Amino acid sequence: MIKMYGFWRSAAAFRVRIALNLKRLAFEEEMIDLDAGEQNLPAYRAVNPQEVVPSVIIDGAPPMYESLAIIEYLDEIYRDPPLLPADARGRARVRALSLIWAADHHPLIVPRVRRYLAETLGVDEPGRTAWIRHWFAEGLRIGEARMAADAETGSFCHGDTPTMADLCLMSQAMGARGFGIDLAAYPTVARIVDACLAQDAFARALPLRQKGAPAAH
Ligand SMILES: N[C@@H](CCC(=O)N[C@@H](CS)C(=O)NCC(=O)O)C(=O)O
Structure with missing residues (x-):
């Protein structure tokens, strides 16, 4: 099971959302309202001390952060379709x-x-x-x-x-x-x-x- 903490307007969450869709992975997205400052509340700080989205939890493992690192991880684990060239x-x-x-x-x-x-x-x-x-x-x-x-x-x-x-x-x-x-x-x-x-x-x-x-x- 994949859970992403995101926000509708977030560019970084958007990048990861596209990767999940391209890889045909089902996920649930919980919206952290950045306009309301929810990223700064203790509940979310416990997920991501940097107080930014996205954070991604895969199969109950510790939260992953930084969109490019998450996308590269997804690409290594779920190979099809590849998001990085072979060379x-x-x-x-x-x-x-x-x-x-x-x-x-x-x-x-x-x-x-x-x-x-x-x-x-x-x-x-x-x-x-x-x-x-x-x-x-x-x-x-x-x-x-x-x-x-x-x-x-x-x-x-x-x-x-x-x-x-x-x-x-x-x-x-x-x-x-x-x-x-x-x-x-x-x-x-x-x-x-x-x-x-x-x-x-x-x-x-x-x-x-x-x-x-x-x-x-
Ligand atoms: N380099 C990070 C950027 C994360 C980031 O800055 N996310 C923004 C939304 S796109 C955010 O949550 N900002 C909250 C804030 O600036 O208070 C990534 O690519 O994941």
Whole structure:
């Protein structure tokens, strides 16, 4: 049995949700309301002292954390379909693309950073929105430059089947879209996002399709 602690809007939970769907693994998701600060309550701190989602419990083992580590674990244990290429060079490229979005850009826009901007640095709402849009756009710009130039880019980020990089790209691209960024400015990204959205495993994992999401954006 697999249990994930997530949140409808969480990009990191979105990545793991896609992986679980692609691997056809049944799971239960308990929503931790990040807007209400539930991640900071003692009950959740006992699950994940970093006070972030996702955390994943598999067959009653201790909680796993960090979305990329969880995705790689799932990929090792449940092989089909593979989310990393068979060759070392390919794996390095997929990990590198994944890290651009999941490690270099996503952490700059998470709730605790937004809160620090607001409460400690006194950045107002328009300033915070500009910050978020800037970092989303940077992630897409760099992803576009990389993927447009690389021969390994196929109908997905790496070749013609989804890899971990597509999960990470989607988690950022959907967030960017939510902040009014037009993906058309990034044609390779936009093409791959469309290919992902055409797959049921991605579509079912979309933030706006999760429990607690607003009916319309
Ligand atoms: N690097 C972590 C990021 C986890 C993370 O920051 N999750 C966000 C939601 S996407 C969160 O729970 N934030 C709570 C907060 O910032 O207070 C991962 O990929 O799992």
